[in-house]
Amino acid sequence: MKQRIGFLYLKTGGGHVSGANALIARLKETYPDNAEYIPQNGFKNTNLVSQIFFEKGYAATSNYFEPGYVAFYQLTKYSKILNLCTGLLRPFIVKNIVSFIKTERITKLVCLHEILIPLARIAIDRVQPDIPLISLVMDPFTAHPLWFYTKNTELIVFSHKLKKEAIERYGFEPERVHQFPLMLSQRFNRRxxxxxxxxxxxxxxxxxxxxxxxxxxxxxxxxxxxxxxxxxxxxxxxxxxxxxxxxxxxxxxxxxxxxxxxxxxxxxxxxxxxxxxxxxxxxxxxxxxxxxxxxxxxxxxxxxxxxxxxxxxxxxxxxxxxxxxxxxxxxxxxxxxxxxxxxxxxxxxxxxxxxxxxxxMHIKNGLDDIARFVYHFHTEN
Missing domain, CATH: 3.40.50.2000 (Glycogen Phosphorylase B;)
Structure with missing residues (x-):
């Protein structure tokens, strides 16, 4: 059966979008025949206020009013605030992810933004709980707790520090945490x-x-x-x-x-x-x-x-x-x-x-290793 792998991202900073694009491009090059790769903005067709708040708000605060961004970042570390944010976003986003999974017949879902992980898990459970969810922690050294909020996901991290935190601090099962070098565009593979x-x-x-x-x-x-x-x-x-x-x-x-x-x-x-x-x-x-x-x-x-x-x-x-x-x-x-x-x-x-x-430091591009993991996960188990 041909895989149909979905990729969820948000336009909050260029790293999430460029990461999704680089991974999809490499998968298409390496495994062109037995899979389809479908990107999706997690806020597509959703509440306009939410979209502006998170996407436009991130760019505005991080570049021009950093105290506002830092305050929001610190507040959302608390579980009650996290639950509140998830609850506010849930009615608008979950139904769109459900529609995306059904319409595109998604067989595996890759999430590249922490806000979307718990909502993607809810959507998957509504459609078909066996669909694998893979979460890429795009911050390599200092990661927001929301990345680790949902445990029923495979977690990809870019440093030993975060692997240790995921297991010891946030209670992830060790076999569900996978460490790779940070993924970059393939154009940076050599000098x-x-x-x-x-x-x-x-x-x-x-x-x-x-x-x-x-x-x-x-x-x-x-x-x-x-x-x-x-x-x-x-x-x-x-x-x-x-x-x-x-x-x-x-x-x-x-x-x-x-x-x-x-x-x-x-x-x-x-x-x-x-x-x-x-x-x-x-x-x-x-x-x-x-x-x-x-x-x-x-x-x-x-x-x-x-x-x-x-x-x-x-x-x-x-x-x-x-x-x-x-x-x-x-x-x-x-x-x-x-x-x-x-x-x-x-x-x-x-x-x-x-x-x-x-x-x-022997900086290595983890793009090939991550692409290999995403493509083969759950297909060989």
């Missing part, structure tokens, strides 16, 4: 050669004879981008700065106006790009935020990084992974960030030592 770096620079008009600093912060760009660019200009950094604004058109317009006014020639501004491996591999160091996928993509390419921000609670473990292992720096002040950039690029011994520590 560019010297020739490929030159070709990438030429494709994007990046100078071949300068040190390259990349500034990137996901779909909305780094929230401190304007201050960082001003610090870069004020401190006369001799490197060439590439700024990725993502889908933030206002930020891109502001930066283009600034460059036109100041006539600065060693800064390039891009909007949304689909060739991030080009930019990361072309860079000598990267300024970014503490999203797990972004960090691992940069480290897999062997690049020193500076974390300009992190979302308290959710991204604390990501920041500590970088700083405790001396793979980069957490520096929230723009002027100090540019000072560190100049130090990294001018001090060959510092650059080499940091790169050596990154290489020693």
């Amino acid at each position: 560019y050669t010297a020739e490929e770096k030159i070709a990438a620079k030429q494709r994007h008009g990046i100078p071949l004879n300068k040190k390259i600093v990349l500034m990137v912060g996901g779909g909305e760009g780094l929230k401190s981008t304007l201050a960082l660019v001003n610090a870069f200009i004020f401190q006369r950094c001799p490197a060439h700065l590439v700024v990725i604004c993502g889908k933030n058109k206002i930020l891109k317009t502001q930066l283009e106006l600034l460059l036109k006014t100041t006539q600065i020639s060693n800064i390039q501004v891009f909007g949304f790009v689909s060739t991030m491996p080009d930019f990361i591999n072309a860079a000598d160091c990267v300024i970014t935020k503490s999203g797990p996928a972004t960090i691992m993509e940069i480290l897999s390419a062997g690049k020193p990084l500076i974390l300009a921000s992190y979302v308290r609670g959710q991204e604390l473990g990501n920041k500590l992974f970088v700083t405790n292992n001396q793979l980069g720096w957490y520096i929230p002040q723009p002027r100090k960030i540019i000072k560190k950039v100049k130090e990294i690029l001018s001090d060959a011994s510092l650059f080499a030592a940091t790169k050596q520590k990154i290489d020693a």
